[in-house]
Amino acid sequence: MNDQVPAFLAGIYAWAQTVELSPVGVAIAESRYAFAVIEGVHLIGLAVAVGLLFIVDLRLLGVVLRGVPVSKVLRQLRPWIIAGFAVIFITGVLLFWSSAARLVLSPAFPIKLFLILLAGLNALYFELVIGRSEAVRQRPWSLPLNARIAGLASLSLWSLVIVFGRLIPYLPSWY
Amino acid sequence: MNANKLLDAIEDSALAQLVSKSDHLVGAGLQVAHILGFILLLGSLVLVNLRLLGWILPEEPLTKLSREAARLFTLGLTLAVVSGLLIFIATPRLYVVNWAFGLKAVLFAAALLIHFLLLRRVLKGDRPSRWLTRTAVGLSLTLWFGVSLAGRMIGFV
Numbered sequence: 001m002n003d004q005v006p007a008f009l010a011g012i013y014a015w016a017q018t019v020e021l022s023p024v025g026v027a028i029a030e031s032r033y034a035f036a037v038i039e040g041v042h043l044i045g046l047a048v049a050v051g052l053l054f055i056v057d058l059r060l061l062g063v064v065l066r067g068v069p070v071s072k073v074l075r076q077l078r079p080w081i082i083a084g085f086a087v088i089f090i091t092g093v094l095l096f097w098s099s100a101a102r103l104v105l106s107p108a109f110p111i112k113l114f115l116i117l118l119a120g121l122n123a124l125y126f127e128l129v130i131g132r133s134e135a136v137r138q139r140p141w142s143l144p145l146n147a148r149i150a151g152l153a154s155l156s157l158w159s160l161v162i163v164f165g166r167l168i169p170y171l172p173s174w175y
Numbered sequence: 176m177n178a179n180k181l182l183d184a185i186e187d188s189a190l191a192q193l194v195s196k197s198d199h200l201v202g203a204g205l206q207v208a209h210i211l212g213f214i215l216l217l218g219s220l221v222l223v224n225l226r227l228l229g230w231i232l233p234e235e236p237l238t239k240l241s242r243e244a245a246r247l248f249t250l251g252l253t254l255a256v257v258s259g260l261l262i263f264i265a266t267p268r269l270y271v272v273n274w275a276f277g278l279k280a281v282l283f284a285a286a287l288l289i290h291f292l293l294l295r296r297v298l299k300g301d302r303p304s305r306w307l308t309r310t311a312v313g314l315s316l317t318l319w320f321g322v323s324l325a326g327r328m329i330g331f332v
Contacts, residue, residue, distance in 0.1 A: 035331075036327060036328055036331045037324075039327055040323065040324040040327045040328070043210075043323050043324075043327055044217075044320050044323060044324070046214065047213065047214050047217035047218065047221075047320075047323060048217065048218070048221050050214055050218070051214045051215065051216075051217045051218020051219070051221055051222075052218055052221060052222065054214065054215065054218055055218055055219070055222055055247070058247075064243050064246070064247065065240075065243055067235075067239060068232065068235055072232070073232075076231045076232045077222075077231065080221070080225065080231070159211060162207060162210055162211065162214075163207050166203055166206055166207050166210065167203060170199060170200065170203050
């Protein structure tokens with residue numbers, strides 16, 4: 001399909017092609033609406049998960065819901081955010097399954113994955129370290145600097161994930 | 176003035192030319208702004224609707240929460256509408272013949288109607304009935320999710 005596959009991608013590209021040609025990959029690609037619906041559900045999951053996460057981050061920055069203790073906001077919204085990310089992940093895997101070769105050739109795709117990794121590490125660090133620190137637990141209303149930085153990092157990183165996701169069709173190849 | 180002339184006028188306007196003649200990445204940037212806008216919008220609506228159902232933050236007063244959510248909703252809606260209009264005027268002809276765009280426009284109008292005529296009433300109301308609340312929540316989320324699904328279909332039809 002593509003004339004120029006960069007040498008460093010040759011192995012991954014070959015693997016991606018087999019993924020795309022698998023029964024599931026073919027089924028999704030050939031169905032008239034499957035891909036569009038899966039991508040639509042991906043977007044909805046994104047709106048729910050990242051939408052609520054943005055609200056959490058804005059709370060960490062003290063911009064919204066200032067009357068509600070941070071720990072409460074986190075506790076109440078967390079299950080929904082996790083559920084939303086589960087939907088994003090499952091639909092994302094299905095999307096990859098049906099267009100693996102095309103995705104692998106775009107430089108935007110590995111950048112997006114790397115940003116997701118960074119965002120995930122930021123979230124993990126917040127949950128395991130910052131969120132459990134005395135500073136956060138003893139000040140339920142306003143937060144120490146590291147918590148606010150984590151909130152800002154989360155906002156920025158997930159926005160960049162969305163940017164690079166949108167750029168994939170605009171950057172179809174490395175050349 | 177007929178439809179063709181109207182579309183020409185839109186497409187030839189200074190603002191539309193500014194968008195259509197610039198780099199592809201400007202268009203991509205507008206789409207990203209559009210997406211971020213509706214993420215804010217949908218996030219605020221998910222927050223407030225889940226609260227209405229009593230599924231999150233049930234002890235928080237509804238009025239305060241809905242006021243905060245309204246700020247985010249307005250910001251998200253503004254961002255989405257402004258970016259959406261700019262995307263539209265750059266190539267209006269592409270969109271007016273696209274049935275997914277038409278569907279999105281209809282659902283968008285319906286979503287706004289339900290939002291301002293029903294949901295806001297329920298949020299301000301004094302102990303609205305369970306039935307009314309659930310109807311408002313169901314319609315609100317279904318219509319807005321419908322808008323995003325229809326929006327995604329635009330590129331496919």
